Amino acid sequence: MTTSSERYGAVAMILHWIMALGILFMLGLGLVMVHGSLDPGIMYRLFQLHKSIGITLLAVALLRVVWRFLHHPPAFPASMSLGEIRLAKLGHALLYMELFFMPLSGWALVSSSVFAIPTVLYGIVPWPDLPFLSISQTGSRSKMLLPCCMPMALMPSLQWWVCI
Helix, strand or coil, X not given: CECCCCCCXXXXXXXXXXXXXXXXXXXXXXXXXXXXXXXXXHHHHHHHHHHHHHHHHHHHHHHHHHHHHHECCCCCCCCCCHHHHHHHHHHHHHHHHHHHHHHHHHHHHHHCCCCCCCEEECCCEEECCCHHHCHXXXXXXXXXXXXXXXXXXXHHHHHHHHCC
16 A cells, blocks of 8 residues: 555646546436437447446446555645544435446346346447346336436535535
8 A cells, every 4th residue: 555645646737637528428317308309229239328437437446446555645635624534424425325326227227127228338349237136037126116216316415514
């Protein structure tokens, strides 16, 4: 493990911005998919792109966590109180949880969909459903997953409100 410095390293910053830009792109893409009245062929391609980027972001999040465990973050400023440090750590932990939860919840919903549309990452790599949620084994579980997903989907709003 490396020791902390006054700044995050280049790799940590690159991973951060890949995630940030990917999430912003996914939000915009999701809005287009939901509110755009597009041709079904285009919608299919957009959904496949959305799923592809989501799985890519999941992989980047995993890489980011591994990097974080191997490289200590910079120390908090000495002027921060213990309460502020605890809240900052809590907020950071919640953000990391969200980085994993969002793509995993999407993967779970796709895996349990009654439509059973296969996922092909970037039109090249077939991606499996989660085995314990596959429609072929369980029937649709989407209705069961939705109440589980909603609290986590609201977490960014809660984080923002708590940290003000």
